[in-house]
Amino acid sequence: MLKNTAILLVRLFVGGVFIFSGMIKVNDPVGTAIKLEEYFDVFSNDIASFFHIFKDIALPLAVFLVVLEVVLGVMIIVGSRLKWTLYTLLALTVFFTFLTFYSAYFNKVTDCGCFGDAIKLTPWESFTKDIILLVLLGFLFIFRKDLGNNSPTWASWTTRVSLVLSFILAITAIRNLPFIDFRAYKEGVNIPEAMLPSAPLQYEYVMTKDGDEFVFESYPMEDGYEFVEMRLVNEDALPKITDFAIWNSEGDFTEAILQGNQVLILIANSRKLNVADLRKMNDLVEELANSPIQVSLIAASSQEEIDALMRQMKWDIPTYQGDATVIKTIMRPNPGIMLLQDGTVLKKYHHRNTPSGYDVKSLYVQ
Incomplete structure (x- = not known):
């Protein structure tokens, strides 16, 4: 039994x-x-x-x-x-x-x-x-x-x-997209805040003296102690996002992309990109032209590849480069769309579910 x-x-x-x-x-x-x-x-x-x-x-x-x-x-x-x-x-x-x-x-x-x-x-x-x-x-x-x-x-x-x-x-x-997003860039996350510690980082100091090991909350001032290591006590307070960066030949645009109303078209690998999937976003790009919402493209590709893609698509939008691993973390489909408002992730879309310009405008707080 x-x-x-x-x-x-x-x-x-x-x-x-x-x-x-x-x-x-x-x-x-x-x-x-x-x-x-x-x-x-x-x-x-x-x-x-x-x-x-x-x-x-x-x-x-x-x-x-x-x-x-x-x-x-x-x-x-x-x-x-x-x-x-x-x-x-x-x-x-x-x-x-x-x-x-x-x-x-x-x-x-x-x-x-x-x-x-x-x-x-x-x-x-x-x-x-x-x-x-x-x-x-x-x-x-x-x-x-x-x-x-x-x-x-x-x-x-x-x-x-x-x-x-x-x-x-x-x-x-x-x-489509994962049913539940467990990643650091899920909807509702404010990226600038997630790039900062959630609380002051606390460390402890491991020292030895006469063969014995001691742990101190602050570095001991007494003589005779030999430093071993410094350990982080509250690892949960570490930034949830540490590698988000956007750039092009003109410099770093990470801070700029995290301000205002942004629609980011993300491409993790331009060589595996099906241009037909990107063309599904043509109407979105055209409908948001001359609006308070900035449409940009971020790709893990060389600037030459990005420029060639823009000529093929006949798009006149800002383009940036990003790290492939970061883009894959943000967006599983290749390509995909992420909406930001002052750095907060409002919505993410698979290219199969590309929204209309009207739907996008309705999501932003005026």
């Missing part, structure tokens, strides 16, 4: 972790694809060059993995093909454990993206989480004969429904 209860509790916990992890990433498959690209870059440089080819299929691979996480989590809970599910979960967890250990030990990818942007884990925290899952899955593996392998009809249908729903949600998130 006790053994069966323990098995059930472990199944519920493991399944819950996989469902939660998968659903967070189903909400934003493009973010998962970006994280996979980081891993493929690292592996292509450190292990084998062929990993680079996987970057071209990062998005479909991301959809497959996030949906698989959800479905496996559901299967282990409802009891659908338990032995097969257990072996698959073990293989998947071993794979993730290798990734997180590699990232932690060699300090390669500082955030595994295990829980998307909702919960940030350090590489070693991610590795510890995977080790715990491995231990729990190992427990189930030891008692695998007690799991059985008969799938109740309702469990099979629950699995199918979870597969279809999670896949539909993932595709919808790709074709």
Whole structure:
């Protein structure tokens, strides 16, 4: 009885972790694809060059993995093909454990993206989480004969429904925007405020004396102490945004872009840009011309590429350069639109949902 209860509790916990992890990433498959690209870059440089080819299929691979996480989590809970599910979960967890250990030990990818942007884990925290899952899955593996392998009809249908729903949600998130935005540039955020500490930063000083370690709130003035390190006490007070910058050949325009009414057309990669998607914004650009709302284009491209794109589009709007990682963080689609008013994010749009000039004007407080 006790053994069966323990098995059930472990199944519920493991399944819950996989469902939660998968659903967070189903909400934003493009973010998962970006994280996979980081891993493929690292592996292509450190292990084998062929990993680079996987970057071209990062998005479909991301959809497959996030949906698989959800479905496996559901299967282990409802009891659908338990032995097969257990072996698959073990293989998947071993794979993730290798990734997180590699990232932690060699300090390669500082955030595994295990829980998307909702919960940030350090590489070693991610590795510890995977080790715990491995231990729990190992427990189930030891008692695998007690799991059985008969799938109740309702469990099979629950699995199918979870597969279809999670896949539909993932595709919808790709074709629009994430349902829930966990990023620092979500709607309602004031970027200038987010670039400042939320409270005065507090530090503590670690010192040693006669072989003993001491911690002080301020630097000790007494002789005999040897400095070890200075540690930040309130890390939660650090700025949520530290890398937002906009510039062009004339200089830095970060401060200017965070003032007034701004419509920013964001392009993370002009070489992967479908110009037809950009043309969907033609009416918006024309309707906002000569209005109090400034339309600008920001791209992670060279000035020559941006100028060529403007000639092709026949647009006469200010253009700026930005960091590709920052733009991808702000906007998942390529291209996308962000509305700012005095640095506050009013709204973000996928290029498929480009608003009219009238709709944009109605959002700004006059």
